[in-house]
Amino acid sequence: MDAAAAQTLFLAGCLSCLLFFFIWRTVHQRGNLPPGPTPLPILGNLLQIDTNGTSKALMKMSETYGPVFRLYFGPRLTVILCGYEVVKEALIDRGEEFGRRGKMPSFQHYFGEDGLTFANGENWKQTRQFSIMTLRDFGMGKRGIEERIQEEAQCLVEVFRKTKGLPFDPTYIFSQASANVICSIVFGDRFDYEDEEFRGLLKKINESFFLVSSVWGQLLDMFSSIMKLLPGPHHKITRCFEGLEEYVLKKVKQNQETLDPNNPRNFIDSFLIKMEQEKDNSSSHYHKENLSKTVLTLFIGGTETLSTTMRYGFLILLKHPEIEEKLHEEIDQVIGREQIPCLEHRNKMPYTNAVIHEIQRFSNLLPMNVPREVTRDVHFHGYTIPKGTQVFPMLHSVLRDPTQFSDPYSFNPGHFLDEDGGFKKSNAFLPFSAGKRVCLGESLARMEIFLQLVSLLQNFTLKCNKPPKDIDISPATSNFSNFPCFYELSVVPR
Structure with missing residues (x-):
């Protein structure tokens, strides 16, 4: 037998083994699993999922299989949770069982288990607790941070004023305003809007999220072992994060050279001081790798979701001038x-408060949520979810739950107004997720959205080169993240 024939036989044998393993595992796992569509070998249920509208496809499946169902993202067993009551039960009532972070190779090829989003166990607990306390020390939730946001909102007003009524793309302007607030806490200073290095960092953040939500990002998350070997734009995701980390490490080095342990100036200083305190602890979670990943998590999280919310919100207002x-x-x-x-x-x-809540509900920025894993065999709604199974508690299904919102697929501020025109809370308002892993920047984000939006509308009327009826407010991309369509607006001083 020649070498080519032997190689072909070997590959055929490997594929046969993979196929056998997949079939065996699928049959073996059925037991009392939730119902779901029949998967194909290797591909799983990939061909049954719209790769540019995953959350909608999963919602459609829930009409057939119920609020708790299973499918396979490639070879990986995944359980989908739909509807407010089911998601609330998992994330809040049974938060310990559903509390482990699931796997997203598109992020974790870079972050690993450091930082805030993808860490687990004691590392996550200590890093999150430290981050919450340190952010509070530097003003989050206090009067000090409100003043910083007010100052940045006024800078944003001046940038809008300089457009002199000409059409412009607001994408990076909103990113700059959002980033500067978290930068003032993490790095201790802000950037000028004309700073080219600043613009380059924001471009990397925007590009990385867009790629994670693309078909390439989805394939990377489903078939990470194979996709790592194949060429394609998905490799840019890690390169974007590495470029961002390079800047963070530069700032860390600058802080180390000028550090005063008795007078921390920002988040990085506080983490460096903690590192020094624990330098003799071989199992400490306070090390440079965790510092860079944690700072980057805060920088990205405090920039991308907030700026996209603002961009989506202004598109919605262009569509609804009466609002x-x-x-x-x-x-x-x-x-x-x-x-x-x-x-x-x-x-x-x-009314303003209701509109802002409805912008966040309707824009639905993380429709699938970030995945979880169950920490033990879980008996849930009559089914058994095996330990280690990936779970997606669908935020899309909560924010679009018809039992919680009267007209869930329309933009309607009335969802948050009572009969007398007063603001009305909703328990299903969960754009920041819920439970132990709720976004730790929720209060900061809500402050920023209110102060930025009100400051801009206090000074300007919005205009667009399209009539409202032609403006499309459905997402341009809807997978891990929802992104609004590209648009330009102009502003007229009031």
């Missing part, structure tokens, strides 16, 4: 044209 007009009326009535908006105004502005 913008009501916002102008309430802003004029409560704040006027001269006073700088502050958080105290929010409780006096029910």
Whole structure:
């Protein structure tokens, strides 16, 4: 037998073994698993999922298989949870059992188990607790951070004013404003909007999220072992993160050279001080690798989701000028044209508060949520979910739950208004997820959205070169993240 024939036989044998293993595991796992569509060998249920609308495809499947069902993302068994009641039960009522972070190779090829998002166990607990306490020390949730956001909102107003009524793409302007707030906490300073290095960092963040949500990113998450060997744009994801980390490590080095242990200036200083305190602890989680990944998590998280929310929100207001007009009326009535908006105004502005909540509900930025893994064999809604199984608690299904929102697929601020026009809370408002792994920047994000949006609408009326009826507010991409369609707007001083 020649070498080519032997190689062919070997490959055929490997494929046969993989096929046998997949069939054996699928049959072996059935037991009392939730129901779901029949998977194909190796591919799983890939061909039954719309790769540019995964969350909608999964919602469609839930109509057939119920609120708890299983499918295979490639060879990996995955359980999908749909609807407010089911997701709430998993994330809040049974948070320990559903509390482990699931695998997303598109991120974890770079982050591993360091940082805040993909860490588990004691590493995650200590890093999260330290981050929450340190962020509070530097003003998060306090008056100090409100003043920083107000200052940045006024910078944003001036940038809009400089456009002089000409159409512009707001993508990176919103990114710069959002990034500067978290940068002031993490790095201790802000960037000028004309800073080319700053723009380069934001471009890497935007590109990495877009690629993770692309078909290439999905294939990487489903078939990571194979996709790592194949050429394609998915390799840019890790390169983007590495480029961002290079900047973070440069800042870490600068801080080390000027560090005063008695006077921490920012998050990096505080982490360096903690590293020094634990330098003799061989099992410490406070090391440079975790520092860079944690800082990067905060930088990305404090930039991308907030800026995309603002970009989506302004697109929605261009589609609904009647809503913008009501916002102008309430802003004029409560704040006027001269006073700088502050958080105290929010409780006096029910319509504005309702619109902001509806923007977050409708934009639905992380429709599938970040995956979880069950920490033990879990008996859930009459089924058994084996230990280590990946679970997606679908935020899309919560924010679009018809039992919680009367018209879930339409933009309607009335979802958050009572009969008297007062603001009405909803337990199903979970854009930041819920439970032990709820986004730790939730309070900061809500402050920023309110102060930025109100400051801009206090000063400008929005215009678009398209009539409202032609503006499309459905997402351009809808997989891991929802991204609005590209658009340009112009602003007219009020």
